[in-house]
Amino acid sequence: MNVQPFIRKANYYETDQMGIIHHSNYIRYFEEARIHFMNELGFGYDKVVAGGVDIAVLEVRCRYKTMVRYGDTMRIHVTIKELTPARLVVGYRIEDNETGELKTTGESTHCFLSCGEHRVVRLSKTLPELYGLFEQCATRKQAEGEA
Numbered sequence: 027m028n029v030q031p032f033i034r035k036a037n038y039y040e041t042d043q044m045g046i047i048h049h050s051n052y053i054r055y056f057e058e059a060r061i062h063f064m065n066e067l068g069f070g071y072d073k074v075v076a077g078g079v080d081i082a083v084l085e086v087r088c089r090y091k092t093m094v095r096y097g098d099t100m101r102i103h104v105t106i107k108e109l110t111p112a113r114l115v116v117g118y119r120i121e122d123n124e125t126g127e128l129k130t131t132g133e134s135t136h137c138f139l140s141c142g143e144h145r146v147v148r149l150s151k152t153l154p155e156l157y158g159l160f161e162q163c164a165t166r167k168q169a170e171g172e173a
Contacts (some may be wrong), residue, residue: 029066031114032059033123034101036094049095053086053131054119059102062136063116067159077153080139082112088132099123106164111148112135114160 040051066069074081094100101123107113113136121132138149148158 029063029104032062032086032104034058034100036096036098036100037170038096040098045066045096047096047098049088049090050124052088052090052120052132054168055100055102056086056116056132057086059104059118060145062102063104063107067156067163069156069159073155074156075141077156078141079149079153080141080144081136082139083134084113085135086132087134088130090130091128092124094120094129100129101126106160107133109157109160109164111147111150111157122165 034055036047040047042048061071064074071081101121101124103119103121105117105119106114107117116134116136118130118132118134119128120132121128138147138152139145140147140152149160
């Protein structure tokens with residue numbers, strides 16, 4: 027399964043007084059890239075919600091390496107770092123699209139909830155197709171790491 031990275035240009039309104047992207051925007055970039063990733067898998071958020079599941083954010087971490095400035099084009103890679111039936115950890119790597127320079131890394135931790143009751147559900151039982159897709163991505167990452 028070959029998921030293409032998310033490509034995004036930095037907008038002027040996202041900058042601070044120095045023309046550097048404000049730190050809070052990286053969390054938005056992670057979400058945009060995660061949505062793109064799921065669409066690339068063929069299982070977008072709309073399909074997840076239609077299946078009765080919400081994917082709640084429990085934690086987000088971001089490590090800034092170098093600055094992104096207005097007009098820069100970013101390439102954001104998304105990986106499945108950890109997966110259990112009830113929990114997901116997603117990794118992010120933001121690079122300059124032209125040079126490949128590492129800009130930011132991060133991860134977000136999620137749990138799977140029922141849409142109506144907001145109780146934790148086992149994705150492997152509630153949406154086994156999506157769980158299988160995530161599992162394939164996590165397995166591929168492990169295989170690439172061992173090579």
